[in-house]
Amino acid sequence: MKKGKFVKFSDFAFEVNPYPGLFIDIEGLDGSGATTQVRLLTLKFREHGVSAFDTKEPTSNIIGGLIRGILKGDHTMIPMDAFQFLFVADRRHHLQGEITPILKNKHLLITDRYLWSSVAFGSIDLDKKWLLSLHKYCYIPDITFFLKVRPRVCLKRKKLDKFALEFFEKEKQLKEIWKTYKWLGQQFPRYIITIDGEQPIDKVNEEIIFYIKKHPKFKNLKRRS
Secondary structure: OOOOOEEEEOOEEEEEOOOOOEEEEEEEOOOOOHHHHHHHHHHHHHHOOEOEEEEEOOOOOHHHHHHHHHHHOOHHHOOHHHHHHHHHHHHHHHHHHHHHHHHHOOOEEEEEOOHHHHHHHHOOOOOHHHHHHOOOOOOEOOEEEEEEOOHHHHHHHHHHHOOOOOOOOOHHHHHHHHHHHHHHHHHOOOOEEEEEOOOOHHHHHHHHHHHHHHOOOHHHOOEOO
8 A cells, every 4th residue: 555644643543545536524413414515515526527436434335234224223233342343344345445446546535424433423332542443444534524513403404304313313422422523623633624514505515625625636636538
């Protein structure tokens, strides 16, 4: 693997995306609008000639499918620490099979969730530093955007979409999850940007695009023919 920048954390260091492609991650509580922003960003950059791709986690492969099934069903069927190992396995497979090939070819890749989600959501039951340590062989994105939306607002948005809430989607838990997102932003300030996700969708989109275009890798990305 081509070696790039490293950011120190605890007794190990995370490698930042070492490839010429630009790796962007959109994060937030469920209902924050992250999925909408990933879709809009990909479409807009493509319209302006940038070779842009989108992806998401958990993935749609076998491991990702198992994770989704557990999230929608009885999450007590598996210990929470073991559950986190599934996320890591899915992520490593994602990196090897999809993310790295795209970034090697100078494309823009925007993901709907990445390792920060595992740490934030997993911190309800587990130590966040331990959760981070599980990902020491996963390089981090060039820029991550945390969409800050109050838990109560997120829950209201989700209730409009469906009747049954998944087990993470409870206000008290969401507040704890956001505390961990905030903590992550403090640990990795050069690579994580917090955006007010309660702004109008187009305003959030414009703000994210502003930061992406400022990144040194952006001008060298592959263009669509």
